[in-house]
Amino acid sequence: MTNERAGTGGIPLPVPPGVGWHATGSGVYPHAARxxxxxxILRLNDFPEHPLHTLFVDGRHVADVDDVPSDWQRLEKASAPVLTEPERAEILDLMxxxxxxxxxxxxxxxxxxxSCEVLTDAWIREQAG
Known part of the structure; x- marks a missing residue:
């Protein structure tokens, strides 16, 4: 597992508490927040082979996340509306x-x-609708 990087080890990430996470409509990048x-942007990884999520800010890697910090609002029920089509396109362009x-x-x-090798940009866009 040469690509593996350490998780956050429970250290809170710099996402301000109460940030509204949007459902993106993408299974690869399921949640995003402005x-x-x-x-x-959170990328959902092939867990347990890789960390559960990887956090990116404007397309730049920030951290691998095995445990979502408790101060983040529940991601399974994203707290903000689903992204609009132009917002989703912007996310996919960044990623x-x-x-x-x-x-x-x-x-x-x-x-x-x-399953990482199937995660091409074309497949991700098609899957996201």
């Missing part, structure tokens, strides 16, 4: 090339036991 004009775990490090996962 924080101070920047998109905070081009970042579907597979490890792509943020320049070494996307291609292991046989993982």
């Amino acid at each position: 924080v101070e004009g920047r998109w905070w 081009v090339g970042l579907g597979p775990y490890g792509a943020e490090y320049g070494t996307p996962c291609t292991d046989d036991w993982c």
Whole structure:
């Protein structure tokens, strides 16, 4: 598992409490939040082979997250409305090339036991509707 990075170890991430997470309509990037004009995007990884989520801010890797911090609102029931079509397109544009775990490090996962290799930009856009 050469792509694995340490999780947050319970250290709170810099997402302000009470931020409204939007459902994105994407199974790869299921939640996004607008924080101070920047998109905070969670990628759902192939767990347990990789950390549960990876957090990106405007398409830049911030942290791998095994346990969602307790001060984040429940993500399963995103607290803000579903993204509009233009917002979803903006999210997908920011995340081009970042579907597979490890792509943020320049070494996307291609292991046989993982589903990362199917996470192409075209597949992600098609799946997101």
